[in-house]
Structures are given as C-alpha cells and as structure tokens.
Amino acid sequence: MPANTKFELKMGAATREAFGKALVELGRKNKDVVVCDADLSKSTMVHWFAKEFPERFFSCGIAEADMVAIGAGLASGGKIPFVASFSVFVMNKGFEQLRVTAAYPPDVNLKVVGTHSGISIGEDGPSQMSIEDLALATALPGFTVISPCDEVSMAAFVHLAAEHYGPVFLRAGRPKVPVVYNGDQKFTIGKAIGLVEGKDVTLLAHGLMVAESIRAAEILEGEGVSARVVDMPTIKPLDTEAIRKAAVETGAIVVSEEHLVDGGLGVKVAQAVGQTHPCVMEFVGIENTYAESATPHELLEKYGLTAASIAEAARRALKRKG
Amino acid sequence: MQQVKDLGEIQNFCKKIRRHIVEMITEAKSGHPGGSLSAVETLAVLYLEVMRHDPKNPQWPDRDRFVLGKGHACPVLYSVMAECGYCPVDQLITLRKLGSMYQGHPDRRFLPALEASTGSLGQGLSIGLGMALAARLNGGPSRTYVMLGDGEIQEGQIWEAAMFAAFHKVDNLAAIVDYNKIQLDGFVKDIMDLEPLAAKWQSFGWHVITLDGHDIAALREAFAEAEGAKGKPTVLIANTIKGKGVSFMENNPKFHGTAPSREEMALALKELA
Ligand SMILES: Cc1ncc(C[n+]2csc(CCOP(=O)(O)OP(=O)(O)O)c2C)c(N)n1
Numbered sequence: 001m002p003a004n005t006k007f008e009l010k011m012g013a014a015t016r017e018a019f020g021k022a023l024v025e026l027g028r029k030n031k032d033v034v035v036c037d038a039d040l041s042k043s044t045m046v047h048w049f050a051k052e053f054p055e056r057f058f059s060c061g062i063a064e065a066d067m068v069a070i071g072a073g074l075a076s077g078g079k080i081p082f083v084a085s086f087s088v089f090v091m092n093k094g095f096e097q098l099r100v101t102a103a104y105p106p107d108v109n110l111k112v113v114g115t116h117s118g119i120s121i122g123e124d125g126p127s128q129m130s131i132e133d134l135a136l137a138t139a140l141p142g143f144t145v146i147s148p149c150d151e152v153s154m155a156a157f158v159h160l161a162a163e164h165y166g167p168v169f170l171r172a173g174r175p176k177v178p179v180v181y182n183g184d185q186k187f188t189i190g191k192a193i194g195l196v197e198g199k200d201v202t203l204l205a206h207g208l209m210v211a212e213s214i215r216a217a218e219i220l221e222g223e224g225v226s227a228r229v230v231d232m233p234t235i236k237p238l239d240t241e242a243i244r245k246a247a248v249e250t251g252a253i254v255v256s257e258e259h260l261v262d263g264g265l266g267v268k269v270a271q272a273v274g275q276t277h278p279c280v281m282e283f284v285g286i287e288n289t290y291a292e293s294a295t296p297h298e299l300l301e302k303y304g305l306t307a308a309s310i311a312e313a314a315r316r317a318l319k320r321k322g
Numbered sequence: 323m324q325q326v327k328d329l330g331e332i333q334n335f336c337k338k339i340r341r342h343i344v345e346m347i348t349e350a351k352s353g354h355p356g357g358s359l360s361a362v363e364t365l366a367v368l369y370l371e372v373m374r375h376d377p378k379n380p381q382w383p384d385r386d387r388f389v390l391g392k393g394h395a396c397p398v399l400y401s402v403m404a405e406c407g408y409c410p411v412d413q414l415i416t417l418r419k420l421g422s423m424y425q426g427h428p429d430r431r432f433l434p435a436l437e438a439s440t441g442s443l444g445q446g447l448s449i450g451l452g453m454a455l456a457a458r459l460n461g462g463p464s465r466t467y468v469m470l471g472d473g474e475i476q477e478g479q480i481w482e483a484a485m486f487a488a489f490h491k492v493d494n495l496a497a498i499v500d501y502n503k504i505q506l507d508g509f510v511k512d513i514m515d516l517e518p519l520a521a522k523w524q525s526f527g528w529h530v531i532t533l534d535g536h537d538i539a540a541l542r543e544a545f546a547e548a549e550g551a552k553g554k555p556t557v558l559i560a561n562t563i564k565g566k567g568v569s570f571m572e573n574n575p576k577f578h579g580t581a582p583s584r585e586e587m588a589l590a591l592k593e594l595a
C-alpha cells in the first residue's frame with residue numbers, strides 16, 4: 001500500500017480562521033497577549049479576540065505603519081502583541097517600522113500576522129494580494145517566519161509563536177484549505193515535517209502548496225516515480241538538515257509556493273543545497289508578475305500553482321537528474 | 323466640460339449608475355456596494371459637468387484628472403466612465419471575472435483610461451498632487467480631483483499629502499472626502515473617530531467646503547468655488563449615506579463589502595426604477 005493514501009485531504013478551515021480561534025485560546029491562557037487591528041478584524045478573524053477581550057484589543061484605524069510601531073511599543077512594555085492585517089498591508093506599509101522598531105533593536109517580542117496572502121484571495125485582485133511578504137519578512141534579521149499549511153498546524157504555531165521570545169511573522173490565507181495533519185502531530189519552529197516517503201525526488205512546500213504537493217506525489221506514483229513530500233512551515237530559520245537529506249537521498253528537489261519565486265522559500269532552499277549537497281532543483285511559484293481578478297481556483301490554474309505543475313516540474317528535474 | 327441641461331437628467335443618470343452598481347456586484351458575487359453608491363452624485367457631477375475630458379481621447383494631455391483613492395468603490399467609476407463612452411457598458415457585468423477590464427480594484431493594465439491603479443488606501447491624494455504639480459509645471463489648465471474615503475483618511479500618508487498641498491499652494495487640486503461615516507468593520511466613530519474633521523483640514527491650510535454629497539446643486543456650486551479658490555487646495559467634505567438609494571443598504575455596515583443576493587438585487591432595482 002502506498003504511503004501517501006493516508007491523506008484524505010478533506011476540506012478544512014482557512015488558516016486565518018484557525019489563527020483567529022487559536023488567538024482566543026491563547027488570550028485565555030496568557031493575559032499578556034494583546035491584539036492590534038487596522039480595520040480588518042472580520043477578515044483577519046481577530047474580531048473573536050476583540051469580543052472576548054475588549055480591553056486587550058486596540059483598533060488602530062486604517063493605519064498599518066502606526067499599528068506596527070504601536071505593537072513594538074506594547075512589546076517593550078512586556079506585552080505579547082499580535083498585530084494583524086492583510087499581509088500585503090502590514091508587510092508593505094509597515095516594513096520600515098518593522099525594521100526599525102522590531103528587527104533592529106534586540107529582543108522585541110512582536111508577532112506580526114499577515115492574512116490573505118498569495119493570489120488565492122481571488123476577485124479583489126493584485127492590490128490586496130501579498131506575493132512578496134516572505135521575501136520581506138525573511139529579510140529582517142532576527143525574525144522567525146512561519147507559513148502553516150492547514151488549520152491544525154496554524155493553531156499549533158499561534159501558540160508556538162507566543163512561546164517563542166522574539167519577532168515572528170505568521171502567514172495565513174483566505175480560502176478554506178485541505179486538512180493535512182491530525183491532532184497528534186508535534187510541531188517545532190525550525191523543523192520540516194516529512195509527509196510522504198520517497199526516493200526519486202523531493203517535493204518541498206509551504207502553505208496551500210503542501211496539499212498540492214501531496215496530490216502531485218500521487219500523480220507521480222502512477223508514473224512509477226517515488227516522490228518524497230516535505231512540509232516546510234518555518235521559512236526562517238530554515239531546516240537545512242532536512243534539505244541536505246533530501247538532496248543526498250533523492251538527488252532532486254522541487255520547491256512550490258504561493259509567492260514570487262524571487263525571494264521565496266525556493267531560493268533559500270537553493271542556497272542551502274548549494275552549501276550542503278548540490279542537486280537539481282525546480283521552482284513552482286509566481287514568475288515575475290502580479291496576478292489579477294478571478295476566482296481563486298482560476299488564478300491558481302492560470303499562474304501554475306497546482307499539483308499538475310508540480311508533477312511537471314518534477315518530471316523536468318528527473319530528466320536533468322538523469 | 324459638457325453642461326447638462328436640467329437636474330432631472332442628471333438625477334436619472336445617477337439612478338442608472340446605481341442600477342449598474344447593483345447589477346455588476348450581484349453578478350460578480352463580491353465587491354463593495356456601499357461606498358460605490360455613496361459616491362454616485364459626486365462622480366456624476368464631475369464627469370458630466372465639471373471635468374474637461376474627452377472619452378475619445380483619453381490621453382489628451384490637458385484633460386482634468388480623477389483619482390479614486392478609495393479604489394474598492396470602482397464599480398461607480400467604471401459605470402460612469404462607461405456611460406461617458408470610455409469603455410463598454412455591456413461589459414460592466416464582467417466585473418471581477420477572469421480577463422475583465424473591470425478588475426476588482428482599478429488596474430491600468432486592464433483599463434488604460436484610468437488615471438491610477440489604486441486599492442491600497444491612502445495613496446490617492448499623493449498621486450493626485452503629483453499630477454497637479456506636473457500640470458502646473460507644464461503651464462496647462464488641467465485640474466485634478468481626488469476622491470477619498472472617510473476610513474481611508476486614517477492613513478498617515480493622507481496628512482503628509484495634506485501638508486504638502488497647502489505648503490506648495492496646489493490650488494489646481496480638489497479632494498473630496500466621501501464622508502459616509504462607515505468603514506470596513508463598522509462606524510468610523512467607533513473605530514477611529516475623525517472629528518472635528520473640517521477643523522482638521524482647515525488647520526492643515528485647506529479651503530474647506532462642507533456639503534450634502536447627494537445634493538447636485540450643492541456639488542456644482544462647491545466645484546465652482548474650488549476652482550475659484552486661489553493659493554490653496556480645496557477639500558469638499560461631502561456628507562453622504564453609505565449605500566444611498568437602496569433602502570436596506572443605507573447606513574448598513576454589512577453592505578460595505580457584501581454583494582447583494584439575486585433577491586436583494588431585484589428589490590434594489592425596483593427601488594431604483
Ligand atoms: C491600506 C489598506 N488597508 C486596508 C484595506 C482594506 N479595506 C478596503 S476598504 C476598507 C474600508 C474603507 O473605508 P472607507 O475609506 O470609509 O470607504 P467607503 O466607506 O467609502 O467604502 C478597508 C479597511 C485597504 N484596501 N488598504
């Protein structure tokens with residue numbers, strides 16, 4: 001029986017929803033947790049926290065840069081602030097503030113949450129789509145950067161982010177996504193998770209491309225290709241040991257992500273591969289462009305973020321691997 | 323600038339625009355009806371009477387310019403531009419669909435007659451200032467109009483631009499604040515109150531006109547007054563009703579960003595007949 005049939009990939013909650021729920025639990029556990037919002041509480045799902053803990057919730061108005069720096073100030077006062085907005089606004093409008101108030105000074109315990117990442121937000125179009133947030137977040141020294149793939153891992157990482165002392169960027173998505181994990185899985189910041197065993201090629205991914213990679217492994221299995229699937233929820237710090245092992249043991253790596261290829265996980269993995277055990281690599285992501293308005297499904301198809309394009313990339317890699 | 327004959331005609335035009343807005347957002351199943359409906363009269367008066375523009379020659383260098391800072395309200399802009407002849411009316415219902423020129427937020431890649439791609443709130447006034455400065459440098463007659471949301475002006479960049487405009491005496495620019503009292507998560511006064519709003523703009527050195535943003539005569543007068551105000555930028559604080567014209571959308575925060583159902587569309591179209 002093939003290892004990968006254990007994944008039913010039943011549709012679950014959106015990662016932003018899992019974030020909003022976990023934040024309330026966290027708030028109950030830890031009185032130092034405070035939340036800042038920039039007029040998107042019903043979209044980022046921090047409105048649940050606001051309802052239960054109004055005294056620990058700050059509405060900042062539509063002013064993301066202000067919100068980020070207020071968050072940093074709250075952190076220096078001993079709080080554990082979660083500042084949340086659409087990823088495109090909190091990262092792009094707040095970037096310089098993140099740099100100067102959270103990354104550059106040591107030990108700022110700020111948690112930044114960007115929802116509606118990627119192009120799967122659909123109809124709103126590119127002004128609301130964050131496809132460069134990981135490039136920005138990982139460019140901040142000292143930041144921990146996490147992009148969970150489903151509701152189970154998101155819930156776990158909300159708690160882990162709070163336990164970790166230091167600045168964290170947590171990336172969430174808008175649409176419902178398949179459930180990859182059951183409740184028994186243990187998560188650790190900085191550790192990749194092997195989902196499917198395989199020896200010919202490794203499919204690495206984060207976010208909603210993890211489920212697509214599992215599906216791609218199933219397609220490849222039908223062609224007699226044994227594909228390993230690895231979830232990399234932590235983009236920074238990178239699990240270079242998992243990457244080295246993938247390079248040594250499978251000799252080919254495909255990295256897939258709902259992000260620009262430039263500055264995404266793929267180029268970071270390539271750096272690790274170059275430094276440890278060079279092997280052939282392929283990259284599935286958004287190629288040097290902005291997307292447009294359409295349904296999430298149409299966009300993922302048009303911009304090649306599907307199991308089929310991952311399988312195709314794997315075939316290219318295998319051909320070059322020889 | 324084409325002076326429209328009578329009030330009835332422009333009011334009928336506004337009704338037609340409102341029907342387009344309701345139909346296109348229903349068809350798209352997503353979008354922002356409330357802030358589109360509150361801005362109808364302002365855009366109608368600008369495009370039908372105030373602005374010097376030529377739909378057949380959208381790149382005419384001396385045209386007046388309109389920037390929709392609150393880009394999510396693009397259904398009103400698309401409808402008015404289409405009715406003026408910039409783009410096809412029969413395509414309006416392709417709003418937000420794959421390949422449509424009517425993107426979810428104004429996107430010049432798909433509709434080059436737009437003056438700016440917007441959708442990230444807070445940037446429109448600065449873009450408009452650059453356009454107005456260029457017109458001044460060119461010695462041209464072009465004026466620039468920027469529409470801002472009341473929630474939008476919580477962005478700090480708006481107030482940086484406001485200082486700049488007064489300091490550099492950019493009097494060929496007018497801003498309109500669509501003061502519909504509602505933003506995404508609810509009422510502006512509960513999220514981040516703006517009051518005293520007229521006094522804020524005044525203290526930033528602007529000529530301020532407060533008016534009823536659904537009163538066509540008042541809008542005509544205000545734009546004429548703005549053009550006459552020398553040495554200062556002008557802001558129209560347009561008191562409006564979010565969702566104006568559709569009873570169940572009026573003053574209802576739900577219809578900031580929720581599309582009407584088919585049944586709601588039918589009700590709305592009856593009211594707008
Ligand atoms: C920088 C930025 N932050 C957040 C958003 C998400 N957003 C879209 S509309 C909106 C509320 C806008 O309210 P307002 O300016 O009052 O618009 P109107 O009432 O005219 O629709 C928000 C927060 C955005 N588009 N841009």
Ligand SMILES: [Mg+2]
Binds near residue numbers: 357472500501505
């Ligand atoms: Mg408003």
